Amino acid sequence: MAARQPRFNQQVLIDTTPLPDDIPKVKEIGASSAPLMSASFFIGARCKPYNDDYMVCKTEANGKGELECMKEGRKVTRCAASVLEDINKYCLEDFRKHWQCLDNNNQQLWQCRSAERSLNKCVFDNLKLEKVIPGAPENEVPVHLRKRQIFAHPGRH
Amino acid sequence: MPQDMPPTGGYEPVQYKRNLPARGFRASYYLIGVGLIMTYGFYRLGIGIRERNELGREKMWSRIHLIPLLQAEEDRDQVRRYLADKAREKELLGSETKVYHSDRFVRPTFAAVPKDLTK
Numbered sequence: 221m222a223a224r225q226p227r228f229n230q231q232v233l234i235d236t237t238p239l240p241d242d243i244p245k246v247k248e249i250g251a252s253s254a255p256l257m258s259a260s261f262f263i264g265a266r267c268k269p270y271n272d273d274y275m276v277c278k279t280e281a282n283g284k285g286e287l288e289c290m291k292e293g294r295k296v297t298r299c300a301a302s303v304l305e306d307i308n309k310y311c312l313e314d315f316r317k318h319w320q321c322l323d324n325n326n327q328q329l330w331q332c333r334s335a336e337r338s339l340n341k342c343v344f345d346n347l348k349l350e351k352v353i354p355g356a357p358e359n360e361v362p363v364h365l366r367k368r369q370i371f372a373h374p375g376r377h
Numbered sequence: 378m379p380q381d382m383p384p385t386g387g388y389e390p391v392q393y394k395r396n397l398p399a400r401g402f403r404a405s406y407y408l409i410g411v412g413l414i415m416t417y418g419f420y421r422l423g424i425g426i427r428e429r430n431e432l433g434r435e436k437m438w439s440r441i442h443l444i445p446l447l448q449a450e451e452d453r454d455q456v457r458r459y460l461a462d463k464a465r466e467k468e469l470l471g472s473e474t475k476v477y478h479s480d481r482f483v484r485p486t487f488a489a490v491p492k493d494l495t496k
Contacts, residue, residue, distance in 0.1 A: 235457075235458050235461050235462075235488070237457065237458075237460075237461035237464070238457065239453070239456070239457045239460065240460060240464075246453075248450055248453075249446060249450065256443055256446075257439055257443075260438075260439035260440070260442045260443050261438070261439060261442060263442050263443065263446065264438070264439075264441070264442030267442075267445075267446075270445070271442070271444075271445040271446075274445045274448075274449060275444075275445055278448070282481070283479075283480075283481030283482060284480055284481055284482055285452070285482070286452045286455050286456055286459075286482040287456055287459075287482055289452070290452070290453065290456060292449075293445075293448075293449030293450075293452055293453060294449070294453075296445045296446055296449045297446060297449050297450065297453075300446045329432070329435060329436065329439070330432055353431075353434055353435050353438055354438060355434060355438075356431060356434060357431075360431075362431075363428060363431035363432055363434075363435055364435060366428075369428075370424070370425050370428050371425075371428065371429070371432065
């Protein structure tokens with residue numbers, strides 16, 4: 221299913237009717253791709269139960285998940301928003317540095333390891349959220365902790 | 378008429394071997410050298426491929442952590458439009474028509490153009 225918004229040249233034809241009042245309101249996340257990517261592992265670390273709940277709900281709803289899983293969806297959004305809020309509160313400087321680096325480097329995570337290291341440290345110290353890549357080989361150093369990044373531009377590490 | 382005969386003592390030996398100096402090292406040394414270079418190259422290639430696999434895994438998981446978030450937002454938007462469509466239909470037709478013979482949520486193919494256009 222293509223999830224592309226219709227584009228028109230002359231005007232934006234978007235239905236702006238809000239949701240009915242009996243459905244609780246939730247503020248959308250409102251972040252662009254680079255901050256989301258930068259915070260993704262922390263969102264995953266804190267919100268895994270909610271995320272899993274939502275995906276299970278969608279799977280089991282048998283095609284009606286859009287309507288039936290709204291409650292789980294709101295939890296997912298609120299949880300992710302809380303992570304972003306906390307990161308903004310405690311580690312705004314490092315966070316900004318990292319996602320701007322991602323934005324400037326085609327969102328290649330390996331170009332921004334130094335910024336990422338300080339962000340990870342700050343987030344771990346303040347929020348106790350750790351970046352873990354599931355399924356990585358256990359006898360190797362995880363790729364985001366390696367001193368030398370083979371694919372990074374020279375001088376980046 | 379006297380017949381043409383070989384010279385006395387026979388012909389001189391014919392030189393069939395080339396008499397060029399052999400330059401460079403023995404061929405086997407070159408073979409070993411190239412083999413070593415290529416072995417090292419493939420070793421480094423292997424390291425690079427493994428690192429790239431790990432980077433791919435990292436990127437994939439960063440996306441996996443975000444998928445529920447993005448999907449939830451999209452679903453909420455779809456439900457909003459769906460409910461708005463239904464309300465509009467009720468208002469215009471006075472009844473709710475079931476278009477599909479299914480309970481599933483179907484993304485609308487056509488969109489109603491809102492009366493007051495937003496720029």
